[in-house]
Amino acid sequence: MRLKILGDVIYEKIITLDDDDYQHLGLGDVQGISELLVNGKSIGTRWYGAHIYDIGGSLKKGENKLTVKLTTVVGNYLKGLKDNRVAQNWTRHQDYYPMGILGPVRLV
Numbered sequence: 714m715r716l717k718i719l720g721d722v723i724y725e726k727i728i729t730l731d732d733d734d735y736q737h738l739g740l741g742d743v744q745g746i747s748e749l750l751v752n753g754k755s756i757g758t759r760w761y762g763a764h765i766y767d768i769g770g771s772l773k774k775g776e777n778k779l780t781v782k783l784t785t786v787v788g789n790y791l792k793g794l795k796d797n798r799v800a801q802n803w804t805r806h807q808d809y810y811p812m813g814i815l816g817p818v819r820l821v
Contacts, residue, residue: 720785720793724814728779733772735820740764740781742815750780768820785812 738756740747743764749756751771759766789809791800 720790722783722812724781724783726779728777728820730772730774730777733774735772736767736769737821738766738768738779739819739821740766740814741817741819743783743813744810744815745786745812746784747814748782748784750778750782752778753780781814783812783814786810 738749738751740749740759741764743759746758746760747764748758749766749768751768752773754771756766756768756771788804788807789812791797792804792807792809794800
């Protein structure tokens with residue numbers, strides 16, 4: 714996992730498959746905005762609802778690199794701008810919203 718100052722977290726995983734019959738990747742419970750890349754190719758972005766991606770044809774036999782970019786919601790980002798008076802004014806009564814991939818993550 715790699716952290717960036719801009720409110721993003723990058724999850725990366727190398728998986729080795731004996732077959733390429735998987736059609737979907739479900740991230741389970743996700744708090745934030747997710748984008749999935751398979752072997753460097755963007756599969757899509759999910760802002761709300763189920764974070765399930767159609768990966769049919771994107772996986773190959775052998776090694777595959779799965780990358781999920783998780784972006785925080787704008788309220789958390791603004792709250793983190795401590796030197797910005799306008800941002801602090803807008804978010805002073807707001808708690809941070811929990812972020813992350815809680816899973817379970819599943820290939821189906």
